Structure formats: structure tokens, C-alpha cells
Amino acid sequence: MPHGYPLLYALPYSPWSEKARWALDHHRIAYEEIEHLLFVGDIRLRLLLKKPTGRVTVPLLDDHGVFFTDSLDIARHADEIGSGSRLFPAGREAEVEAWNRKSEATMSALRAQMVLGLADDPRAARAAIPPAVPEALRPLLVPIAQRVMGQFAAKYRMRDDADKHAATAEEGLESLRAALAGGKKHLIGDALSYADITMAIVLQGVSPVDARFMPTGPGGREGWSRPELAARYPDLIAWRDELYTKHRRPTRGPAADARIAVG
Ligand SMILES: N[C@@H](CCC(=O)N[C@@H](CS)C(=O)NCC(=O)O)C(=O)O
Incomplete structure (x- = not known):
């Protein structure tokens, strides 16, 4: 256009x-x-x-x-x-790219665990059906939801390294923690960069950010939360929340999550 x-x-x-x-x-x-x-x-x-x-x-x-x-x-x-401060600081592009690769690997592993969970476990698939769907229709939708998730898993070849997803996710979170040690607020220098953005977003698959900033997808907050990881990495969630509060404007009302349907 x-x-x-x-x-x-x-x-x-x-x-x-x-x-x-x-x-x-x-x-x-x-x-x-x-x-x-x-x-x-x-x-x-x-x-x-x-x-x-x-x-x-x-x-x-x-x-x-x-x-x-x-x-x-x-x-x-x-x-x-754009007109904001640089997200790829001069001379540090390779570092930003390395963090982006880390983010990709970690998010893909977290997504794969969630999608395979829905594809392989009828109870999880049933729980992911939006609340608005009448009770009588739910049993009919479970196999459909599982098939859709199975297709999604195939698109991203999630079964190829199914046994490695947990370790990959953990490794990504550990590297973030190590890089922020000592209460650092930023991964590169002392200003917001794309490295911060790309790693903060990883935590969406551990404990979703406040729904005023973005909605959660199929499965809602529960489906996107990993309580065992959230309990292990509260420092990272607090860092992500602070970044959002400082650098991102809420775009939606507090009850926005409830309005999002599947897909
Ligand atoms: N490397 C790509 C990966 C994008 C990606 O994995 N997108 C997924 C997000 S869930 C997607 O498009 N899903 C929708 C679909 O496959 O139809 C990027 O960073 O833009």
C-alpha cells in the first residue's frame, strides 16, 4: 500500500x-x-x-x-x-544478536513444552478451551484443539528435540540471571537495548506480564504460567516487571485477558 x-x-x-x-x-x-x-x-x-x-x-x-x-x-x-534512543548500541550489535539467539532458543523451548503438553494431554487441551464455550461442546472440541496443537508442533518441528526443551529453557534463564547479577538493570551498558527487550519477553512463558501490557493466548494466564520456574526465578520476573513499568505503556484495561479467545 x-x-x-x-x-x-x-x-x-x-x-x-x-x-x-x-x-x-x-x-x-x-x-x-x-x-x-x-x-x-x-x-x-x-x-x-x-x-x-x-x-x-x-x-x-x-x-x-x-x-x-x-x-x-x-x-x-x-x-x-525511529526517533527513540538506539536499541542496538553502536559497536555492541553482536552482543544484542547473541542475546536474541538466546531468547529465540529459550522461548521456542518454553513454547514447545506448552504446545506438546496441549497436543498430548486431553485434560490440558480441555482446560485451554475458552470459558465462553458451552459445557456440552467441550468434549467435541478437545480432539480438534489437540489436532491443531499437533499441527503447530509439526510446523516448528517441536518433537525433534523434545527431550531437550527443559534443559534449554533452564539454560536461558540461568544465563539471564548471571548477566543481571548484582542488581543490574540492563544487559548492555546502562540503558534499555534490544537485548533487554528480547530477554524480558522470554518470561512471558514463565509468568505472563500484567494483562494491561499484553494478553495471554490459548490456555490463558494459567496455561502460560510455569509455577515451578516462576518460583525459581522471581528475580527475573521482578526485573521484567520493572522494565515494563518504566519503558512500556499499558495499552489495555485490567480485565482484558478475559476477552481473548483461541487463535
Ligand atoms: N524468528 C521469527 C520467529 C517468529 C515465530 O516463531 N512466530 C510464531 C509466533 S507463535 C508464529 O508466527 N506463530 C503463528 C503461526 O505459526 O501461524 C521471528 O523472530 O520473527
Whole structure:
């Protein structure tokens, strides 16, 4: 589209989409957000990108016909065109990228554990069905929910290293803790960088941030919480909460979680 704002295709509850949104918002870049829908939304992305096969994901930024197909690229683009302080400090880009790789690995492991849990355990799948669905329909929806999660697991090859997800998640959280030792507020220097953003968002899969900042997806707060990890890493959750309070504006009312349905 030649006029208007850049378009951000995003899943409201996805940590990957939140990384891109945060970078754009930090730089006070105006954009229009278009909600991605699981699976059906892929068709729209394929048409846009002229990519009939292979994996398509959100976030995707369409800045007047120039496409940015990865959250890191969107954040870099925001740094180039935006008006906020730099999220990729000069000379420290490699460190930011290393933290982003750590974030990807940790978030993917946490997501895989959650999705495989829903795909393989009918009770978990039943609990993830939105409260608004009438009781009588629930048993019918359980196998459908499990099949959808199974397809999602296949898209991201989550079963390939199923036995490693727990260790990968723990390793990511431990590195974050080590880097923040001594009460440090930032991973690089003493200002907010994309390293902070990318690692703060990992905690969405441990203990979701206040719903005023972003909603939780299928399964709600309970489905996205990992009480055993949250109990082990309260320092990291407190660090994430402080970053949000200082650097991110609430966009939604306190009861917003309740309005989000599956997909
Ligand atoms: N490396 C990509 C990964 C994005 C990614 O994994 N996105 C998932 C977030 S849950 C997605 O698009 N899910 C929706 C779908 O697969 O339909 C990025 O950082 O943008």
C-alpha cells in the first residue's frame, strides 16, 4: 500500500510479535496492526510474500512494500527510521544478536513444552478451551484443539528435540540471571537495548506480564504460567516487571485477558 502507515501482521499474544511492537513503540513509529490468525492467516502471508511453500511466521512488517519477516529485522529497521534512543548500541550489535539467539532458543523451548503438553494431554487441551464455550461442546472440541496443537508442533518441528526443551529453557534463564547479577538493570551498558527487550519477553512463558501490557493466548494466564520456574526465578520476573513499568505503556484495561479467545 503506497500511502498510510506501515502494516504489522502480528499475533496479539505472541512474544515474538511483542518484541517487534515494543521496538516500534520505543521509536514512536506509527503503524497499523493486523491480527494474524493461526493457519488461515498463513495464506495471507504467503500471498503477500509470494512464498507458496516453506514456513511463514509473524511478526511481519510491510513498510510500504518492503517486507521485514523476522522480529530482529523489524527491530533493526525501527532503529534506523525511529526517533527513540538506539536499541542496538553502536559497536555492541553482536552482543544484542547473541542475546536474541538466546531468547529465540529459550522461548521456542518454553513454547514447545506448552504446545506438546496441549497436543498430548486431553485434560490440558480441555482446560485451554475458552470459558465462553458451552459445557456440552467441550468434549467435541478437545480432539480438534489437540489436532491443531499437533499441527503447530509439526510446523516448528517441536518433537525433534523434545527431550531437550527443559534443559534449554533452564539454560536461558540461568544465563539471564548471571548477566543481571548484582542488581543490574540492563544487559548492555546502562540503558534499555534490544537485548533487554528480547530477554524480558522470554518470561512471558514463565509468568505472563500484567494483562494491561499484553494478553495471554490459548490456555490463558494459567496455561502460560510455569509455577515451578516462576518460583525459581522471581528475580527475573521482578526485573521484567520493572522494565515494563518504566519503558512500556499499558495499552489495555485490567480485565482484558478475559476477552481473548483461541487463535
Ligand atoms: N524468528 C521469527 C520467529 C517468529 C515465530 O516463531 N512466530 C510464531 C509466533 S507463535 C508464529 O508466527 N506463530 C503463528 C503461526 O505459526 O501461524 C521471528 O523472530 O520473527
